[in-house]
Amino acid sequence: xxxxxxxxxxxxxxxxxxxxxxxxxxxxxxxxxxxxxxxxxxxxxxxxxxxxxxxxxxxxxxxxxxxxxxxxxxxxxxxxxxxxxxxxxxxxxxxxxxxxxxxxxxxxxxxxxxxxxxxxxxxxxxxxxxxxxxxxxxxxxxxxxxxxxxxxxxxxxxxxxxxxxxxxxxxxxxxxxxxxxxxxxxxxxxxxxxxxxxxxxxxxxxxxxxxxxxxxxxxxxxxxxxxxxxxxxxxxxxxxxxxxxxxxxxxxxxxxxxxxxxxxxxxxxxxxxxxxxxxxxxx
Amino acid sequence: xxxxxxxxxxxxxxxxxxxxxxxxxxxxxxxxxxxxxxxxxxxxxxxxxxxxxxxxxxxxxxxxxxxxxxxxxxxxxxxxxxxxxxxxxxxxxxxxxxxxxxxxxxxxxxxxxxxxxxxxxxxxxxxxxxxxxxxxxxxxxxxxxxxxxxxxxxxxxxxxxxxxxxxxxxxxxxxxxxxxxxxxxxxxxxxxxxxxxxxxxxxxxxxxxxxxxxxxxxxxxxxxxxxxxxxxxxxxxxxxxxxxxxxxxxxxxxxxxxxxxxxxxxxxxxxxxxxxxxxxxxxxxxxxxxxxxxxxxxxxxxxxxxxxxx
Numbered sequence: 001x002x003x004x005x006x007x008x009x010x011x012x013x014x015x016x017x018x019x020x021x022x023x024x025x026x027x028x029x030x031x032x033x034x035x036x037x038x039x040x041x042x043x044x045x046x047x048x049x050x051x052x053x054x055x056x057x058x059x060x061x062x063x064x065x066x067x068x069x070x071x072x073x074x075x076x077x078x079x080x081x082x083x084x085x086x087x088x089x090x091x092x093x094x095x096x097x098x099x100x101x102x103x104x105x106x107x108x109x110x111x112x113x114x115x116x117x118x119x120x121x122x123x124x125x126x127x128x129x130x131x132x133x134x135x136x137x138x139x140x141x142x143x144x145x146x147x148x149x150x151x152x153x154x155x156x157x158x159x160x161x162x163x164x165x166x167x168x169x170x171x172x173x174x175x176x177x178x179x180x181x182x183x184x185x186x187x188x189x190x191x192x193x194x195x196x197x198x199x200x201x202x203x204x205x206x207x208x209x210x211x212x213x214x215x216x217x218x219x220x221x222x223x224x225x226x227x228x229x230x231x232x233x234x235x236x237x238x239x240x241x242x243x244x245x246x247x248x249x250x251x252x253x254x255x256x257x258x259x260x261x262x263x264x265x266x267x268x269x270x271x272x273x274x275x276x277x278x279x280x281x282x283x
Numbered sequence: 284x285x286x287x288x289x290x291x292x293x294x295x296x297x298x299x300x301x302x303x304x305x306x307x308x309x310x311x312x313x314x315x316x317x318x319x320x321x322x323x324x325x326x327x328x329x330x331x332x333x334x335x336x337x338x339x340x341x342x343x344x345x346x347x348x349x350x351x352x353x354x355x356x357x358x359x360x361x362x363x364x365x366x367x368x369x370x371x372x373x374x375x376x377x378x379x380x381x382x383x384x385x386x387x388x389x390x391x392x393x394x395x396x397x398x399x400x401x402x403x404x405x406x407x408x409x410x411x412x413x414x415x416x417x418x419x420x421x422x423x424x425x426x427x428x429x430x431x432x433x434x435x436x437x438x439x440x441x442x443x444x445x446x447x448x449x450x451x452x453x454x455x456x457x458x459x460x461x462x463x464x465x466x467x468x469x470x471x472x473x474x475x476x477x478x479x480x481x482x483x484x485x486x487x488x489x490x491x492x493x494x495x496x497x498x499x500x501x502x503x504x505x506x507x508x509x510x511x512x513x514x515x516x517x518x519x520x521x522x523x524x525x526x527x528x529x530x531x532x533x534x535x536x537x538x539x540x541x542x543x544x545x546x547x548x549x550x551x552x553x554x555x556x557x558x559x560x561x562x563x564x565x566x567x568x569x570x571x572x573x574x575x576x577x578x579x580x581x582x583x584x585x586x587x588x589x590x591x592x593x
Binding site: 041042043046047048147150151154156160165203206207209210212213214215216217219 | 350351353354355356357358359360379382429514515516537539541543544545546579
C-alpha cells in the first residue's frame, strides 16, 4: 500500500505543479535556466552541485532554529555563521542569479542570532527566507524540466512491425493511428479489419514496456499505464474482435480502459515536462 | 635451491611465519588507493585481459549506454554502471574517479583496506582477506537484482559464478618472478561469458493438429529467464512462416520474448504459441533469433523446417 501511495502521490504532485503551468500558457512562461547552471549538473558536473549547495544552506539555516528550540545557543551561532558563508558562496555560483540573494539580510540574521532573542531572530529570518522562496517560485520548475526530466525526444522505440528505431513522438503518432484503426473500423462494422488493427495495436502498445527502463530503475512503475489492467484490456479487445459477433459493450469498455489508464494517465504524468522542453527546443 | 623451496613453502603454506617487517617491505601501497585495472593487470595479466572483454569493462563507455542515459546525464543509472564499492545486499554508491573503467577490479575487490578474494593466501604486494561472499550468488545481487530473484525462485544449486565465471586450473599472477612462488590455483573466467545463447539453451517442439499449429519453446537449462535483464533490453524473436507447395509465403507471425515486456522464457516451463494454418500451407519454418542488451544486431539461435501433411 505504501508503494502505491508513493507512486500516486508523486504523480499527483507532478500533475499539480506542472499541469496548471502549461494549461495557462497565456500568462505563464517557463524560461530556460541560465546557461551557467549547466556546469553544476551532470553530465558537465559529476554530481548535482547546485542541489548539494541547497542542502548545505538549508541544513545550516534550519539547524539554527533546531538548536534555538533546544536552547543550544553555541551551536545555533555556529550554524548561523556557516549559513552566511554558504549563502555567500551560493550567490557567486550562478552570476545570472546573483540578484536573488540579499547578503545584508543574511549577515543581519547571523548578527541577530547572537542576541539570543527568539522573536527578533524570527523577524530577521523572514527577509532571508523570502529570497529562497522567490527564486524557487521563479526557477524550480524549469530546473526540474531541464535537469531531472529526461527528454522523450532522446528515447527511441523499436517498432515491432519492422524493427526500425523511431523517435518517440513518431511512435506515438503511429500508435494513435493503430488505435483509431480499431475504433473507426469497429464503428463501421468492419470487424475483420478492426480485429487485425487490434493485433497490430496490441503489439505496438506492448513495446512501450521496453521504454520505461530507459528512465526508471524501479520496475514497479510498470504497474501503471502498462500494468495488469491495461494488458488485460488489450487481450480482451483482441479476443473479443476475434469472435464471430463481438459484443460492442465489451469492446468499448476495453477501449475505455486503455485510453484512460494507459494513454491519458501516462500523458498526465509525462507529457507536461515534455511540452516545456519542446518549447525550448523550438527557439 | 633449498632456499627457494623454503620461500615457496613459506609463501604458500606458512605465510603467518613471515616476519612483519619483511611483509611490510614487500607491500606496494598504491594498490589500495584505487588504481586503474591496468595496474592490477601488471601481475594479474590473464584476469585483466579477460576482464577487458567483459561487458563490465564497457559499462560506462558503451555506445548504447551513453545513448540511453542521455549522454550519461541520468543520475539514477550511475550506481550499477560506475560503483564505488560492491557489497552484498546493498545498492552501490556511484564513484567520482576513473569512471571510464566501468565495473572494474577495485569496486569488486577492495574493502576495509584490504583486497578481498575467495582464497586464504599470502600476497606480498597487497594485503588480502578471504571473503565468503565472492563465490556466492548474493555477490551479484546489488546490480543483477531481478535476475537473482528469478534464479532464487528456481531453487537451482549452481551459483551465478559457476556458469558466468567458470573456474579452471591456472595461476592468479603472470608476473615473471612472482608466478613461480605461488602455487597454481583455480582461476575464474573474468570475461563473464555473455551473449552466447544457442540451441542448447532453448528446446523447440512443434505440434500439428488439423488446421492448427502449436510452437512450444522451453528453457530447460538456464535457471533464470532467457533472456534475463535488470535494466538492459535483450530479446529473443520467434518468427513462424507458412509456405504453400510452390514455396510462396502465406503467413508470417512474430513474437518478442523480452524480460522488459514480461514475455521471456521462464526456467523449465513450456511457453506455447498457437496459430491457425493457412489454406494450402505445406511447409512451416520456425526461426529464433537473439538480440543482446548491448547491441542491435540479431544472431540466429535456431532454425527448423517442417512438412505439413494433412
